[in-house]
Amino acid sequence: MDSIGSSGLRQGEETLSCSEEGLPGPSDSSELVQECLQQFKVTRAQLQQIQASLLGSMEQALRGQASPAPAVRMLPTYVGSTPHGTEQGDFVVLELGATGASLRVLWVTLTGIEGHRVEPRSQEFVIPQEVMLGAGQQLFDFAAHCLSEFLDAQPVNKQGLQLGFSFSFPCHQTGLDRSTLISWTKGFRCSGVEGQDVVQLLRDAIRRQGAYNIDVVAVVNDTVGTMMGCEPGVRPCEVGLVVDTGTNACYMEEARHVAVLDEDRGRVCVSVEWGSFSDDGALGPVLTTFDHTLDHESLNPGAQRFEKMIGGLYLGELVRLVLAHLARCGVLFGGCTSPALLSQGSILLEHVAEMEDPSTGAARVHAILQDLGLSPGASDVELVQHVCAAVCTRAAQLCAAALAAVLSCLQHSREQQTLQVAVATGGRVCERHPRFCSVLQGTVMLLAPECDVSLIPSVDGGGRGVAMVTAVAARLAAHRRLLEETLAPFRLNHDQLAAVQAQMRKAMAKGLRGEASSLRMLPTFVRATPDGSERGDFLALDLGGTNFRVLLVRVTTGVQITSEIYSIPETVAQGSGQQLFDHIVDCIVDFQQKQGLSGQSLPLGFTFSFPCRQLGLDQGILLNWTKGFKASDCEGQDVVSLLREAITRRQAVELNVVAIVNDTVGTMMSCGYEDPRCEIGLIVGTGTNACYMEELRNVAGVPGDSGRMCINMEWGAFGDDGSLAMLSTRFDASVDQASINPGKQRFEKMISGMYLGEIVRHILLHLTSLGVLFRGQQIQRLQTRDIFKTKFLSEIESLALRQVRAILEDLGLPLTSDDALMVLEVCQAVSQRAAQLCGAGVAAVVEKIRENRGLEELAVSVGVDGTLYKLHPRFSSLVAATVRELAPRCVVTFLQSEDGSGKGAALVTAVACRLAQLTRV
Numbered sequence: 001m002d003s004i005g006s007s008g009l010r011q012g013e014e015t016l017s018c019s020e021e022g023l024p025g026p027s028d029s030s031e032l033v034q035e036c037l038q039q040f041k042v043t044r045a046q047l048q049q050i051q052a053s054l055l056g057s058m059e060q061a062l063r064g065q066a067s068p069a070p071a072v073r074m075l076p077t078y079v080g081s082t083p084h085g086t087e088q089g090d091f092v093v094l095e096l097g098a099t100g101a102s103l104r105v106l107w108v109t110l111t112g113i114e115g116h117r118v119e120p121r122s123q124e125f126v127i128p129q130e131v132m133l134g135a136g137q138q139l140f141d142f143a144a145h146c147l148s149e150f151l152d153a154q155p156v157n158k159q160g161l162q163l164g165f166s167f168s169f170p171c172h173q174t175g176l177d178r179s180t181l182i183s184w185t186k187g188f189r190c191s192g193v194e195g196q197d198v199v200q201l202l203r204d205a206i207r208r209q210g211a212y213n214i215d216v217v218a219v220v221n222d223t224v225g226t227m228m229g230c231e232p233g234v235r236p237c238e239v240g241l242v243v244d245t246g247t248n249a250c251y252m253e254e255a256r257h258v259a260v261l262d263e264d265r266g267r268v269c270v271s272v273e274w275g276s277f278s279d280d281g282a283l284g285p286v287l288t289t290f291d292h293t294l295d296h297e298s299l300n301p302g303a304q305r306f307e308k309m310i311g312g313l314y315l316g317e318l319v320r321l322v323l324a325h326l327a328r329c330g331v332l333f334g335g336c337t338s339p340a341l342l343s344q345g346s347i348l349l350e351h352v353a354e355m356e357d358p359s360t361g362a363a364r365v366h367a368i369l370q371d372l373g374l375s376p377g378a379s380d381v382e383l384v385q386h387v388c389a390a391v392c393t394r395a396a397q398l399c400a401a402a403l404a405a406v407l408s409c410l411q412h413s414r415e416q417q418t419l420q421v422a423v424a425t426g427g428r429v430c431e432r433h434p435r436f437c438s439v440l441q442g443t444v445m446l447l448a449p450e451c452d453v454s455l456i457p458s459v460d461g462g463g464r465g466v467a468m469v470t471a472v473a474a475r476l477a478a479h480r481r482l483l484e485e486t487l488a489p490f491r492l493n494h495d496q497l498a499a500v501q502a503q504m505r506k507a508m509a510k511g512l513r514g515e516a517s518s519l520r521m522l523p524t525f526v527r528a529t530p531d532g533s534e535r536g537d538f539l540a541l542d543l544g545g546t547n548f549r550v551l552l553v554r555v556t557t558g559v560q561i562t563s564e565i566y567s568i569p570e571t572v573a574q575g576s577g578q579q580l581f582d583h584i585v586d587c588i589v590d591f592q593q594k595q596g597l598s599g600q601s602l603p604l605g606f607t608f609s610f611p612c613r614q615l616g617l618d619q620g621i622l623l624n625w626t627k628g629f630k631a632s633d634c635e636g637q638d639v640v641s642l643l644r645e646a647i648t649r650r651q652a653v654e655l656n657v658v659a660i661v662n663d664t665v666g667t668m669m670s671c672g673y674e675d676p677r678c679e680i681g682l683i684v685g686t687g688t689n690a691c692y693m694e695e696l697r698n699v700a701g702v703p704g705d706s707g708r709m710c711i712n713m714e715w716g717a718f719g720d721d722g723s724l725a726m727l728s729t730r731f732d733a734s735v736d737q738a739s740i741n742p743g744k745q746r747f748e749k750m751i752s753g754m755y756l757g758e759i760v761r762h763i764l765l766h767l768t769s770l771g772v773l774f775r776g777q778q779i780q781r782l783q784t785r786d787i788f789k790t791k792f793l794s795e796i797e798s799l800a801l802r803q804v805r806a807i808l809e810d811l812g813l814p815l816t817s818d819d820a821l822m823v824l825e826v827c828q829a830v831s832q833r834a835a836q837l838c839g840a841g842v843a844a845v846v847e848k849i850r851e852n853r854g855l856e857e858l859a860v861s862v863g864v865d866g867t868l869y870k871l872h873p874r875f876s877s878l879v880a881a882t883v884r885e886l887a888p889r890c891v892v893t894f895l896q897s898e899d900g901s902g903k904g905a906a907l908v909t910a911v912a913c914r915l916a917q918l919t920r921v
């Protein structure tokens with residue numbers, strides 16, 4: 001059994017040498033001894049100062065203070081809860097670094113709450129010094145070799161092994177299975193590892209070994225393993241303390257106090273890394289000359305100063321340095337030393353622990369000193385035991401001061417006056433040293449009297465704890481795989497998007513030729529964008545988006561708009577056509593009264609955002625309702641006539657309906673008023689659609705070959721012929737089947753605001769049924785249609801994770817932080833696909849225009865409107881990126897329409913009135 005202290009210190013040769021000059025008198029020698037042992041005395045005030053200073057550093061580090069760099073690192077560990085006890089399964093655990101020059105492999109079987117406890121099987125392997133100081137690859141190959149040697153001996157099924165890696169060094173963790181080594185400690189100094197992801201290094205070594213297919217699913221600091229492995233007593237352990245070759249602690253901190261984490265709920269385990277604590281003000285007074293010598297001769301001078309006063313790798317060395325000093329001073333061993341006594345690392349922790357043993361200590365002192373080539377007298381034995389006691393008592397007291405600082409930090413973060421806490425302890429100093437834990441407990445009670453602390457020795461050095469974390473990691477990894485499988489169909493690659501673009505081009509061409517196509521390419525009779533000479537007052541209606549608006553648009557050198565929003569109750573939108581148009585006229589009359597326009601018959605432009613076959617600027621046959629509208633007796637009717645009939649029904653109202661335009665056209669016109677290059681209109685709101693200026697020669701069914709006409713593509717229906725089936729997922733099918741127009745508007749149902757929330761809801765239900773979300777509990781609220789609004793996607797994707805939880809909890813979804821993260825990823829996948837599909841559509845349109853005009857390069861603007869496009873944090877940039885990728889020869893500028901398409905409808909009306917004026921003169 002390798003003992004603490006064998007590595008990390010330099011060695012010397014064997015013969016005894018005694019000091020020439022005369023031995024000091026008895027009074028001098030006891031003074032010398034007292035003065036020497038006094039150095040290891042630490043006062044309560046000094047301990048309190050260390051406690052306070054360490055607490056200060058911990059809170060600085062938690063707040064993410066960068067400079068001056070806090071003395072301790074406070075590293076989040078991605079372990080968010082103490083064990084549920086539900087963990088089950090067989091796990092391999094590899095422990096490296098906790099016990100100095102050895103590594104341990106364990107086979108741990110977790111049997112959940114009900115199951116009986118199965119003793120882990122383990123094997124320890126001594127790590128050769130040259131491996132601890134050699135190349136990193138050599139160390140990890142050694143570890144992989146030990147793994148397979150251990151597994152060779154295990155009568156177990158060796159398929160799909162899952163491994164938890166207990167790596168006891170300071171690391172930046174970026175995931176349960178991703179951890180970068182910050183710096184070696186405790187006698188290790190392998191090259192090529194610091195700054196590297198140690199999980200990847202182990203995976204590479206296991207692959208090179210090639211004996212077993214082992215999945216490394218979690219990396220854990222030994223303090224975390226110790227905390228997680230503690231037998232669930234009256235309360236779970238929330239602090240893990242290790243004093244083995246090195247020393248450190250971890251504890252469950254409130255996530256909101258850990259600045260680097262974007263989280264405000266729940267707790268996260270933080271590894272304090274107190275070994276590096278070195279506040280000269282606090283530590284200076286208690287550092288002895290022996291500490292400075294030890295540090296100076298160590299592998300990492302100046303680093304881990306606190307650890308070098310407590311860790312088992314150093315206690316033996318401190319004792320040796322004191323004994324060598326006292327021997328040289330002639331007050332010990334008759335002033336004689338031996339090469340072994342002067343050799344670094346010759347006194348190990350085991351020696352110290354044995355020499356302090358109240359019953360067998362004295363005998364052991366004899367044996368050990370004789371092994372060191374010394375012949376101790378009786379007084380020497382006693383003095384040696386005093387030295388051991390002084391060194392170890394100080395170590396336990398300092399460790400207590402640090403633990404008291406952690407307890408104070410816990411109290412602060414839980415705003416509790418008193419604290420009851422269980423601390424799992426591990427490591428051979430705690431296990432083997434006869435008095436360490438009792439001094440520790442006693443000193444903690446002194447320094448943190450308001451804390452009721454129970455020290456719970458961890459049963460097997462944390463192997464079970466590591467297996468618990470591995471079980472959680474394995475579960476999360478399995479969930480992540482299921483999430484990736486579920487979202488994979490939403491991750492569209494370049495070829496798939498290019499195929500959509502090509503499909504859309506084909507459908508456009510067929511639609512323009514008047515052939516059967518899912519794109520109806522409807523002529524709008526808008527031949528030109530405004531030229532700025534329009535003038536007058538116009539009424540405009542804007543129906544079909546989230547809101548129904550009535551607008552008064554005054555066009556002079558600029559455009560002034562006064563508008564009022566009215567609601568269209570679902571009962572009206574899905575009632576009779578007469579009821580709907582009577583409601584519209586009621587709103588107009590209300591608006592006119594409010595604006596003092598009653599009795600005036602202003603030219604009116606009607607933005608009617610549904611597919612209409614226009615027979616003229618003021619004639620549009622509704623082809624079919626979309627977006628939740630289903631008013632009867634309208635489809636196949638001229639919408640303008642329906643409006644005029646409603647006006648007639650409402651006597652004493654004069655309205656001159658001049659134009660009916662689609663909201664895409666209104667948006668293009670509205671933006672075209674500012675930027676004449678705006679020749680495309682795009683809506684991504686409740687529904688989605690686009691229009692653009694097509695060469696008249698390409699538009700079948702409209703006389704004339706010169707000039708252009710705006711074409712309403714009605715791209716919402718793209719794919720209704722099945723041409724998008726290759727992209728449609730089971731969730732799209734569920735949304736379509738549940739819609740009021742199944743089989744229709746398939747492209748729209750993959751893109752627009754009315755449907756994205758529903759797609760997400762169906763995915764969340766699916767993931768819940770797989771047990772990936774909400775612990776597999778089906779949530780009643782989530783069964784409700786439209787409960788997950790599309791606006792939640794925009795909010796969830798633009799807020800911090802903590803706010804995401806707030807939204808979802810308001811929805812009645814009890815979730816963990818992992819759940820919130822997964823819901824966020826689902827939203828991102830669904831909105832990304834929507835934006836990319838929309839981008840592929842725009843790319844098809846701009847390329848069509850470029851080819852129409854036989855241009856190498858096309859610069860064109862797109863007027864855009866719609867809540868989803870405007871409010872979603874990433875939608876617009878994803879659309880633009882997709883267009884750049886699929887139409888690299890087009891420079892496309894997206895103009896967000898400020899005044900909606902009502903202004904556009906008024907401008908179309910103004911142009912119509914101007915043209916009508918011209919024909920009249």
Ligand code: G6P
Pocket residue numbers: 542543544545546547607609663666683684685686687753865866867868899900901902
């Ligand atoms: C604006 C336009 C409407 C258009 C709507 C689409 O409000 O003025 O004509 O229908 O955007 O977006 P929405 O998100 O409201 O469906």
Ligand code: BGC
Pocket residue numbers: 097098167168169170171185186221222223242243244245246247248249273275307
């Ligand atoms: C390491 C810690 C570890 C401790 C106990 C220290 O040297 O930095 O990560 O927890 O030793 O093994």
Ligand code: BGC
Pocket residue numbers: 544545608609610611626627662663664683685686687688689690714716748
């Ligand atoms: C309609 C289009 C409209 C689009 C955006 C679709 O459902 O069919 O006419 O332009 O929604 O509002």
